Amino acid sequence: xxxxxxxxxxxxxxxxxxxxxxxxxxxxxxxxxxxxxxxxxxxxxxxxxxxxxxxxxxxxxxxxxxxxxxxxxxxxxxxxxxxxxxxxxxxxxxxxxxxxxxxxxxxxxxxxxxxxxxxxxxxxxxxxxxxxxxxxxxxxxxxxxxxxxxxxxxxxxxxxxxxxxxxxxxxxxxxxxxxxxxxxxxxxxxxxxxxxxxxxxxxxxxxxxxxxxxxxxxxxxxxxxxxxxxxxxxxxxxxxxxxxxxxxxxxxxxxxxxxxxxxxxxxxxxxxxxxxxxxxxxxxxxxxxxxxxxxxxxxxxxxxxxxxxxxxxxxxxxxxxxxxxxxxxxxxxxxxxxxxxxxxxxxxxxxxxxxxxxxxxxxxxxxxxxxxxxxxxxxxxxxxxxxxxxxxxxxxxxxxxxxxxxxxxxxxxxxxxxxxxxxxxxxxxxxxxxxxxxxxxxxxxxxxxxxxxxxxxxxxxxxxxxxxxxxxxxxxxxxxxxxxxxxxxxxxxxxxxxxxxxxxxxxxxxxxxxxxxxxxxxxxxxxxxxxxxxxxxxxxxxxxxxxxxxxxxxxxxxxxxxxxxxxxxxxxxxxxxxxxxxxxxxxxxxxxxxxxxxxxxxxxxxxxxxxxxxxxxxxxxxxxxxxxxxxxxxxxxxxxxxxxxxxxxxxxxx
Amino acid sequence: xxxxxxxxxxxxxxxxxxxxxxxxxxxxxxxxxxxxxxxxxxxxxxxxxxxxxxxxxxxxxxxxxxxxxxxxxxxxxxxxxxxxxxxxxxxxxxxxxxxxxxxxxxxxx
Numbered sequence: 001x002x003x004x005x006x007x008x009x010x011x012x013x014x015x016x017x018x019x020x021x022x023x024x025x026x027x028x029x030x031x032x033x034x035x036x037x038x039x040x041x042x043x044x045x046x047x048x049x050x051x052x053x054x055x056x057x058x059x060x061x062x063x064x065x066x067x068x069x070x071x072x073x074x075x076x077x078x079x080x081x082x083x084x085x086x087x088x089x090x091x092x093x094x095x096x097x098x099x100x101x102x103x104x105x106x107x108x109x110x111x112x113x114x115x116x117x118x119x120x121x122x123x124x125x126x127x128x129x130x131x132x133x134x135x136x137x138x139x140x141x142x143x144x145x146x147x148x149x150x151x152x153x154x155x156x157x158x159x160x161x162x163x164x165x166x167x168x169x170x171x172x173x174x175x176x177x178x179x180x181x182x183x184x185x186x187x188x189x190x191x192x193x194x195x196x197x198x199x200x201x202x203x204x205x206x207x208x209x210x211x212x213x214x215x216x217x218x219x220x221x222x223x224x225x226x227x228x229x230x231x232x233x234x235x236x237x238x239x240x241x242x243x244x245x246x247x248x249x250x251x252x253x254x255x256x257x258x259x260x261x262x263x264x265x266x267x268x269x270x271x272x273x274x275x276x277x278x279x280x281x282x283x284x285x286x287x288x289x290x291x292x293x294x295x296x297x298x299x300x301x302x303x304x305x306x307x308x309x310x311x312x313x314x315x316x317x318x319x320x321x322x323x324x325x326x327x328x329x330x331x332x333x334x335x336x337x338x339x340x341x342x343x344x345x346x347x348x349x350x351x352x353x354x355x356x357x358x359x360x361x362x363x364x365x366x367x368x369x370x371x372x373x374x375x376x377x378x379x380x381x382x383x384x385x386x387x388x389x390x391x392x393x394x395x396x397x398x399x400x401x402x403x404x405x406x407x408x409x410x411x412x413x414x415x416x417x418x419x420x421x422x423x424x425x426x427x428x429x430x431x432x433x434x435x436x437x438x439x440x441x442x443x444x445x446x447x448x449x450x451x452x453x454x455x456x457x458x459x460x461x462x463x464x465x466x467x468x469x470x471x472x473x474x475x476x477x478x479x480x481x482x483x484x485x486x487x488x489x490x491x492x493x494x495x496x497x498x499x500x501x502x503x504x505x506x507x508x509x510x511x512x513x514x515x516x517x518x519x520x521x522x523x524x525x526x527x528x529x530x531x532x533x534x535x536x537x538x539x540x541x542x543x544x545x546x547x548x549x550x551x552x553x554x555x556x557x558x559x560x561x562x563x564x565x566x567x568x569x570x571x572x573x574x575x576x577x578x579x580x581x582x583x584x585x586x587x588x589x590x591x592x593x594x595x596x597x598x599x600x601x602x603x604x605x606x607x608x609x610x611x612x613x614x615x616x617x618x619x620x621x622x623x624x625x626x627x628x629x630x631x632x633x634x635x636x637x638x639x640x641x642x643x644x645x646x647x648x649x650x651x652x653x654x
Numbered sequence: 655x656x657x658x659x660x661x662x663x664x665x666x667x668x669x670x671x672x673x674x675x676x677x678x679x680x681x682x683x684x685x686x687x688x689x690x691x692x693x694x695x696x697x698x699x700x701x702x703x704x705x706x707x708x709x710x711x712x713x714x715x716x717x718x719x720x721x722x723x724x725x726x727x728x729x730x731x732x733x734x735x736x737x738x739x740x741x742x743x744x745x746x747x748x749x750x751x752x753x754x755x756x757x758x759x760x761x762x763x
C-alpha cells in the first residue's frame with residue numbers, strides 16, 4: 001500500500017495529475033481544431049451541395065421550360081387546327097413525365113370567334129392516364145387566373161407561385177406559363193399562353209431524391225417565403241418561414257428567411273433547431289422561380305466523426321494514463337522501497353536498538369548515500385555511547401571516591417557536641433561546610449594537658465582534593481606538634497617548617513591557634529595569615545582581635561610567629577572563622593563582609609556557642625540566597641564560662 | 655578576569671583586572687610563568703584593577719614569585735589597595751613581596 005503522505009504517492013499523483021491536464025488539453029485542442037476544420041469543410045461542402053441541389057432543380061425546371069417554350073413557338077403558327085393544338089398538348093405530357101398537366105389557353109374569341117373560352121388542358125388523372133379537359137366556363141374564367149394574367153401583362157414567361165388548382169388538375173402545383181403571339185397586320189398580338197403544371201409532390205420527390213446523406217432534410221421556399229417543400233407536410237403551403245419563425249419563437253429564422261427570399265446564397269448556424277438540434281442551414285436561390293433551396297445539416301451528425309476521433313484519442317489517452325500510472329507507481333515504489341526499509345531501521349534504532357539491521361545500499365543515488373550516512377551515524381553513536389558509558393563510569397567512580405573522601409575528612413574533625421560535657425569551664429561549638437565534596441578548611445580542639453585547652457581554625461589555599469590533602473597533613477602535624485606543649489607561635493613555626501619543606505606547589509594554609517588555661521581564662525594565641533577572629537566580651541560590643549600580619553604557613557621555612565596573650569572573662573566568646581564566611585557571595589557577587597558579620601554577632605550577645613554559630617550560618621544562607629557556595633565555610637565559637645561556674649553559667653546562658 | 659601584557663624596555667607589565675579566584679587564578683599563573691620562562695628579568699604586576707583575590711589567587715602569585723626567584727627575575731607588585739591590600743596584609747605577603755604604589759615607581763626602581 002502507498003501511504004497518502006508518502007513520496008511514492010505524491011510523486012505518482014502529481015505526475016498523473018499533470019499528465020491528465022496535458023491529455024485534457026491535447027484532447028480539447030484536437031477536438032476544437034478538428035471541429036473547426038470539419039465545420040469549415042462542411043460549410044464549403046454544404047454551400048456547394050445547396051448550390052448543386054438548386055442547380056439540379058433548376059435543370060429539371062429548365063427541361064420543362066424548354067418544352068413549353070418550343071410549344072409556344074409552334075403555336076405562333078396561324079395554320080394550327082384545333083386537332084393539332086390538342087395533339088400538341090397531349091404530346092407534351094407523353095414526352096415529359098415530370099409535367100403534370102399542360103394547358104394551351106387562348107385569348108377570348110381569338111381561336112374560335114364564336115367561343116369565348118378555348119383552353120384545352122391535358123393532365124394525368126391520379127398520376128396515371130392522360131385525360132383531356134376544356135378549361136373555361138362562366139365559373140372558371142381562366143384569363144383572370146394568375147397563370148394567365150401574369151405572363152400576359154409582363155409579356156414574358158413566368159413561374160407562378162404554387163397554388164391549388166381548382167380548374168382541372170385539383171393538385172398543389174406551380175405552373176410555367178409562356179405567352180405566345182401571332183402576327184396581325186405586322187403587329188405582334190397576344191394569342192394566349194401555354195402552360196406546364198408541375199406537381200409540388202413531384203418537386204418534393206425530386207428534392208428528396210436529391211437529398212444527400214449529409215443533409216437532414218431539404219426544403220423549398222417560394223418567393224414570399226412559403227414552404228413549398230418541407231419534410232413536415234403541415235408546413236407546406238400553410239406556413240411561411242416568417243410565420244414559422246413566429247410560432248417557433250425563433251427570430252433568427254426570420255432573418256434567414258429574409259436572406260433566402262432576397263435570393264442570397266449562404267450558410268447560417270442555427271442552434272437548437274426543432275428536429276435536428278444544433279444545425280447548419282445552407283441556402284441557395286432558384287433564380288427563375290425566385291425560390292430558395294434550404295439545406296439543413298445537423299451539427300451532431302456533421303461532428304460525429306470528430307466526436308468519434310475524440311473518443312478514440314481520449315480512450316488512447318486513458319490507456320496511456322493507466323499505463324503511466326502503473327509505471328510511475330512501480331518506479332516510485334522501487335525508489336522509495338529502500339527509504340521505507342531505512343525508516344523501519346531508523347525507528348528501530350530510535351527505540352534504542354543500535355544493532356538494528358540497515359538495508360544494503362545497493363544504489364549509488366541519494367537513497368544509497370543516505371543509507372551510508374546512516375551507517376556512519378550509527379557507528380558514531382555507538383562509539384559515542386561507549387565513550388559516554390566509560391566516562392560516566394569513571395565519573396561515578398570518582399564521585400563515589402569523593403563521597404568516601406568527604407566522609408573520611410569529616411571523620412577526622414571532632415564532630416561530637418557538647419565535646420566536653422564534664423568541663424563546665426567552657427563551651428565550644430564548630431561547624432564546617434566544604435564548597436565541594438572535600439575542602440581545605442580545618443578546625444580542631446583538644447586538651448594539651450589537664451588545664452590547657454587548644455583550639456584552632458585553618459584554611460588551605462584553594463579547594464577540592466589538593467586542598468583536602470594539604471588540610472589532612474596540616475591537621476595531623478598540628479595535633480602532634482601542639483601536644484609537645486609548645487607555645488602557639490612555636491607550634492605554628494614548627495608546622496610551617498614541616499609544610500614548607502619541599503612544597504613545590506606553593507600550597508599554603510592560614511592558621512589561627514589558641515591555647516586557653518581553663519582555670520584562669522588566659523588565652524595565648526598565634527596567627528599565620530589568618531583573618532582576625534572576633535572577641536565577643538560579655539555584655540559589650542564585639543571587637544576584632546588585632547591582626548599580626550604574619551605570613552601564611554607553608555610558604556617559607558624559618559618563618560617566626562609571635563605568641564600573643566589575652567584574658568577571657570567568664571561569658572566572653574571567641575569566634576574564629578575562615579574567609580568563606582566573610583567572602584560568601586550572593587548572586588550579584590556581593591561579599592558578605594566583616595561588617596555584616598560584626599552586626600550579626602553583636603545581635604548574639606548572651607547566646608551559647610552553638611546558638612552563635614547557627615545565627616551566623618542562618619544569616620549567611622539568607623544573604624547568599626541559594627547562590628553556589630564559592631569557598632569552604634568554617635566557624636568555631638569558644639565561650640569561656642569560668643572555673644566552677646556551672647550553676648552560674650546555667651542561670652546565665654540557658 | 656583579564657590580563658593585559660605590556661612588554662616594555664625595562665621589563666614586562668602585567669595588568670590584572672577583575673576577579674582572581676580559583677577559576678581564573680590558573681590563567682594568571684600561566685601568563686606570568688610564560689613571561690618569566692621567556693627570560694624576562696623584571697616583571698611588574700599591576701593589581702589596580704583587581705577587585706577580588708581568593709586564596710587560590712594568592713597561591714598563583716606565590717607560585718609566580720617563587721618561579722621568578724628561581725629564574726633570577728625580579729617581580730614587583732603595585733596598585734595594591736582595598737580588599738586586595740587587606741588580604742596581602744593579613745596573609746603576611748605584604749612583607750614577603752616587593753610592593754610599590756604605582757607602575758612608574760616600579761619601573762623607576
